Amino acid sequence: MTEDTDTTEARADGGGTGIVPPDDETPTWSERKARKQGLARTTYEYFERARREDQQLRQESDYVERDVLGFPAWPHETIRNLALTSFFVGAIVFLSATLPPHIDAPANSGVTPPTILPDWYLYWSFGLLKLGPLNPDLALLGGQKLMADRTFGVLANLVVVGAIAIVPFLNKGSARRPVEQPFWASVGVFGVILSITLAVLSVKNLFPMDSHLTFDLTFLVPFVGAFITYAVLKSMREGYMFELNRRYYRLRPPK
Amino acid sequence: MSLERKDDHDHEAWMEEREFTRLETAYLTVLMWLDKRLRIVDYLEILENLYYKVNMQMPKSHTEQYGLDNKFWYWYPLYALGSFSTLAYIVAAISGALLGFYYSPGATGASGNPTMAYESITFIMTEVNFGFMLRSIHRWSAQVMVAAVFLHMLRVYFTGAYKEPRELNWLIGIVLISLTLLFGYTGYLLPWDQLAFWAGQIGVEMALSIPLIGEWAAQLIFGGFTPNPATLQRMYILHVFFLPFIVTTLIAVHIAIVWMQGIAEPH
Structure with missing residues (x-):
């Protein structure tokens, strides 16, 4: 052990700073590192670096002692959470009591029902299956379509999920609120409206509107x-x- | 005083000497019995260590740093949507387990006649005490869960909470929302009524439309090229065995990551 170093400075190798004191035999990260290759x-070298970084952050002024400032888990948080939980579960029970589900006729492969629809939360996906008119037919193949319409529809589902998945890798930086990033907020609104119009497209048979118009509006309305x-x-952004x-400069006046 | 040697590890003597209450004695006896066999004290220490390291010191959040708490209070209710979807999942799990006592996934028989699955649903709805309510609760908690999950995703998107250190949780969330939809789909196939049959037909068509492996996928997931008894069996096992394990694990990981990274506060 290196006791001769400055003892007032907290050690950052996993040996000295732990809140629960390690017993004498627990090797510090420096000791463990020394035995490794x-x-x-x-x-272990990286762990040491990370620990040191952590230590520096802790010593900076914008760290708080949560144990002192924290809101007590019991009874405050617990009772609030219990209240919210019982209210929410009560809402579910109320819904189930007032709007009970029904059951269709038994399955019959001989009788196709007039309307076949999934549950509401799959309407957008069902709408994507009806994008056949968008499926490009290639002149190169003599007007043949590269893939069947139904393959195109399933592919559209995957494209939507993929597009949602790559958002955090495209949109970086510390801006958070919609006013700070109008472009990404409008992308979000585009997605929300598209999911609704696709849901309408999926029930176009029941919708009192020309089906071609519905199809065009499905893609126009989200852009609008x-x-x-x-x-x-x-236009809101400047004022915000x-x-x-x-506020910021009042708290931290420029030097 | 006995002649037996009393050392630091003579816990029974220590207990006698301390004169604990009956409750304390019972608790300590169980704890010692378990600890002697499993050394749980070590694990408790690890947990305690973890707890303090996570909770003792955290950076001031943006709202704390700039005193914005009173400015963005209207975001806060939306931060409950994640908990609400978890709660709805728990309600659905409990009511689903109870429904499982009465449901049987049999679909053999002439088409048009009520099958065993259909009849067990009508049995639940008409004969079982509170059976209709139970099915209603299961169905509504599923609907509410899907709605809460969608709104939760929107909240995360519009408050930019998916940003930098949290990409992994965004991806896990996408997997979770897809699995939730799959949960719903497999669930509404189970009554084996007309809706279930024709929704199954659409599912089979979607599987068949995958290039190259379409037929293989239809066989694997639906057990055939049209909805048949094997389809119902497979949907049942997915719904009550595979999905619960996978989704519960992923929810635990999802929440653990939120706990480790902290909540992305509005600012």
Whole structure:
């Protein structure tokens, strides 16, 4: 052990700073590192670095002692959570008591029902299966379609899920609120409206509107919504950022 | 005083000496019995260590740092949607387990005649005490869960909570929302009524439309190229065995990551 080093400075190798004191035999990360080679050693070296970074962050002024400032779990948080939980479960029970489900006629492969629809939360996906008119037919193949309409519809589902998945890898930075990033907010509104219009498209047989018009509107309305959102947020942005910056600079006046 | 040697590890002597209440004695006896065999004290220490390391010190959140708590209060109710979907999942799990006592996934028989699955549902709805209510609760908690999950995703999107350190949880969330929809789909196939049969038909068509492996996928998931008794059996096993394990595990991981990374506060 290196006791001769400055003892007032907290150690950051897993030996000294733990809140629960390690017993004498627990090796510190430096000691463990000394016994290792290769990848394991690199890992411990990284742990040491991370620990040091953590230590520096803790010593910075914007860290708080949560144990002192925290809101007590019992009874405050617990009772609030119990109240919310019972209210929510009660709402489910109320719904089930007032709007009970029904059951169709038994399954019959000989009789196709006039309307076949999934549950409401799959309407958007069902709408995507009806995108046949968008499936490009290639002149190169003599007007043949590269894939069947139904394959195209299933592929559209995967494309939507993939597009949602890559959002965090495209949109970086610390902006959070919609006013701070009008473009991404309008992308979000586009998605929300598209899911609704696709749901309408999936029930187009029941919808009192020309089916071609419905199809066109399915893709037009989301763009309109997105443009409006963009315009509104863009014009709101200046005022919002002004307020936010004024607050910020009052707290931290520029040097 | 006995002649037996009393050392630091003579816990029984220590208990006699301390004169615990009956409750304390019972608790300590159980704890010692378990600890002697499993050394749970070590694990308790690890948990305690973890707890303090997570909770003792955290950076000030953006709202704390700039005193914004009173400015963005209207975001806070939306932060309950994740808990609400978990709660609805628990309600659905409990009511589903109870329904499982009465439901049997048999679909053999001439088409048009009520099958065993259909008849067990009508039995639940007409004969079982509170059976109709039970089915209603199961169905509504599923609907509410799906709605809460969708709204939760929107909240996360519009408050930018998916951003940098939280990409992994966003991806897990997408898997979870897809599995929730699959849960719903497999669930509404189980009554084996007309809706179930024709929804199954659409599912089979979707599986068949996958290039190259379509027929194999239809066989694997639906057990045939049209909805048949094997389809119902498979949907049942997916609904009550595979999905519950996978979804519960993923929810635990999802929440654990939220716990480790902290809640993304509005700002």
